[in-house]
Amino acid sequence: MSGPAAPPTAGDSIVTPSATVSPSPTQAGKDRLLETLRTQLGAALIGYHDGDDGVVCVRVQFSGYRHAAEIVRAQGIDRLDFITCVDWRDHLTLTLQGYGVENRLQVRLSTRVARDGQEVPTVTDLWSLADWEERETYDQFGLVFAGHPDLRRLLNPDGWEGHPLRKDYVDRVSITRPQYF
């Protein structure tokens, strides 16, 4: 962006999805998404199920993560909720969640990543918000995103030792009182 954009004229480019959506776009969008995932991913698709609150939880092989994210983005999932990791001590689970403003379809995409040495392809070109989310994931879990334009620590200062949200991270300042539970 190189200057103030010209303001749109009123009523011209304003999108009002509430007025235009069909009664149940979610089911159709879900069927289409799952069909596309099945046909295009093939063996890289491990499985899917309905999660909490109607979220479509899709589990893919690590090799199919980037492809699955592209499919999900192309199916209208244009709002990114989060990208994060869960440390299961022997591996990490990378989870990405988003939903579509048009079809109200919520998708949670997860894949299994090795704790060390595996570089994850970035999705910053699909969702611009993924930039900081991936930076935060790198910062907290030490997961390297290949192709990220600016992969630096985000919340912790540069030069911080360790990745705090890993389960084996030991903080120097620890709990000083007895933990009852």
Add this chain to the structure above:
Amino acid sequence: MGPNPQMPPDVPERAVPEGDFRAADDVQDFLINIGPHHPGTHGVMRLVTRLDDEKVAGLDVRIGYMHRSLEKIVENRTYPQVIAFTDRTADYLAAMHNDWVYCLAAERLLGISVPERAEYLRVIVTEINRMASHLISIGALGLDTGAPTYFLWCFEARERLVRLLEEICGARLTYVYLRLGGVIYDAPPGWFERVRGALRSVIDEFPSYRKLFHDNYIWHERSKGISTLTPEEALRIGAQGPVLRSTGYRWDLRKDMPYSIYDRFDFDIPVGTTGDVYDRTEVRVDEMIESAKIIQQAIEDIPEGPFLADRIPRIPTPAPGEAYARLESPRGEIGCYLVSDGGPKPYRMKWRGASFHNVAMLPALAVGYTLSDLINIVGTLDPVMGDVDR
């Protein structure tokens, strides 16, 4: 935000060059460091700004100065204890919203259903909290643009709302009012009447505020046409909340993906047209009036009954699984992703803060406008650094 072509990728951590402030290759460009302690950043945030003759040509946002690792703390606390952290470690100006989104996720995970009266009480206190938060937001804009009187007026109006919250839960900012399965206290006698009175007084006084600030020529000059945004562009950069609505895009989770009992209320979603700084403020003002409408309806409809589900274990242990909940906070969408391994503590919590994403898109909004506009743009994003840094 995406890659930032205007910014050299290797900006050092201490980016203020020593000696000569001008970059070597271009005498027109120089770096200005704003923050971390600066009134314009609404907290501890550092903006490394590259200026091209007073216009912002590049912007690097540095955060983390208030990082307390909420997500790590939560891994060492039981499910009910987390509420004490979500409402002060995250967005502390809208603590009810944080508590609620955590409770939504945890209740989903634990399979707890909430009594009707508790849902209504949650709606009422949350909307009061939204109004109080918006009053700070627009008031602080007055402070940024040299209208401290307006700031004080807004604070005085907010005080009346905070009094209501103090009366029902005993705290003014970090209300630990919500519990898993409901709320901890019922409304005291006569509270609903006082809510009505306070709302009426705030809404009735607002024309005079408008006269003081919103209709002011100086404010118009400082806000109209600044940082305009089209709906398509807003969706691309991930705008949310009032910023998205100010572009004319009608999107509000309360209406479009209703949670709790919001589908029972009749209210509008105010939108702007150009998405500039002025519209973002106006959207917030209109939203307060809509919030007042919701509260009025909720007070009329609120049923009698229990306000806390019975048979909630003190130390609940959910089955292994995951749950996500999102809701519309004053600053946009906030979300809470909980993973359980079957133990009494959350195995992992991911907090999706609205301010975090708002600040992430700041370069896309501010580049091309002057340095003094940058302060206004930050103000309209209404960042709460507790929510950004967590």
Add this chain to the structure above:
Amino acid sequence: MSWESLLKPWVGMARGHMETLKQMVSPPVTRMYPKEPAQLSPRWRGPLRLRGVMDHEPPPVTDAEPLGFNDLMTELHEQRRIAPCQGGCPANVDARGQNALVAAGRYIEAYNLVRRRNVLPAVLGYVCNNPCEDVCRRSFLDDPIAIRQLHRDCYEVYDREARFPGHLENLVYRPEHVAVIGAGPAGIAAAYDLVQMGYRVTVYERERLPGGLLVTSVPLYRLDRKVVAQEIADIAELGVEFSFGVNVGVDITLERLRAEHDAVVVAAGYTGGRVLPIPGHEAEGVWSAIDFLYAYCMGEDPKVGPEVVVIGGGDVGCDCSRSALRCGATLSMQAHVEDREGMPAQEVEVSGAIEEGVVLLSEWGPDEILVENGKVAGIRLRKVASRFDASGKWDLKYSDEVTELACQSVIFAVGQRLNVDFLKGSGVEFDAQGRPLCDQSTGATALDGVFLAGDLATGPRTIIIAIGQAHETALSVHRHIQGLPLTEGRRPPVHPPEYYLEKPYAPNPPDFEHFGPGGRRVHMPESNPRVRVRTGEQVELGWPKGDGHREAIRCMRCQTHVCVACTLCARVCPDNCIDVAGHDTGFERRVERYDFMMEWCCFCGFCQDVCPTQTLSLAADFDYAERERREFFYDREKMLRPFDKPDEMPNKDGLP
């Protein structure tokens, strides 16, 4: 550059000057702030404070005569001083007071305190289904207090050391005469209350000995008959007359009873057995549970075959299947339509039955009894397909799967039947199912001077519910005789739900031994299941001396407004700013240390909510300023600091 853009700043400036001029000529507007003096909300969360700590406190005892008991409970409820166990008990037995007295070594006082409301403490100590333990707040730490077993322990000391029937505190003797029909728990409870009020009471009993279902239905291995006889003998010593072997309706009519007495309390209970009308139910060898247990308990040999099938998964079903083993059955099977977890029987009964060798047939229902020569030869069972419909209502559906079992006896434990023919035609109204109707809160029937008590008023429920109801009926009788209105000006019994709603608690944390004051629950020793089946000895053997004391000391003395160092506050604190140490061994119990780091507190109020004794409160006080940082460390004495205005320091409910 257009003219407009050149002109615009000037126009704005002119407008600004006009505004300034207007402001100058108009009088200044001053906003007062704050508009009214600040008033703190009663729920304000200020620095933590203790109302009191345990230090030579007298035991908290809720003791009143029958006439004043509900008034006392209402008063205590208004002060939020009723313990969950007492509120959860249908008869409002003061378990907290019992525990406190036992912890002080005052067993006999504890026994007399329990007898106030639970007229047969030792009997209930054997057979109660202990609703008090379900709501005990100690469950949050580890296990609930063994309240029921403590009743029995108190009795054993009382029996050994001070067999003293108690005395009548109320020395008003009234000439009116009340008849009580039925010497079961409800009848005894009503008679006990009435005799305490000063009335002359005669109890008419069909059997030759008192106790009702306690002697006719409760199996011998669960309840020592000597205890029943002695406890009722104590009550008889107070002046209650018993008339045994009188079958009302046969030996004496209800009209005559009404004419001879000023009021009649009918506490006849559900004494008829029920048999499902499936094919073959009239064969020899088919028993109803009531008849079978009567035969077993009263020493008549029921002569069951070596293989017995019991139908029903309730407590009575377990009683029957376990009793059958003691009557000579070698194989006792219990068929029930519920699954193992959904059985209505108490868990301890089911596990005891399994230990003794009872075979559970889960999700099987009776289909037909196979008869040979008029005798039971077997039973065909049908598998249950589903028990609930889509909306969660009870809707039993059977599948096609059947099985046939060889057996010589079938016992139906599927509910009880009324046996109150003498009430028919007397003026008492009946409902469509043939149950006598009465006012649920008072027990009064349509017939003047006739009251129902116990199971007749409430439907077949537990013994302690029957006793609780009988207390109310006794009050009604008193009001009827004195000519007072039955409900007007009368306080209903208090069962505050808000104290004990947090029913299911967390599972025991694995490493709690370091923290739980008083240790784990003292379990009562039980006899060997293989041996007790043959010898017929008691299942629960009673505690050795001292164990009851160890158990009672674990009580957290809920709602007493003194800190008892239960450490719950330290456990729920998200900031770990509380550290409590209690000293509670032997006969001493006190709070050794209470440390509070004020500067770590986040005023969430979790500790105040969880405090069982309601002693912690976040004081309505907002001056946190101190001269030195170390003064933010509050020790026990500082936690007990007095309030400036104690009248204005209500708790979160706005109550003192």
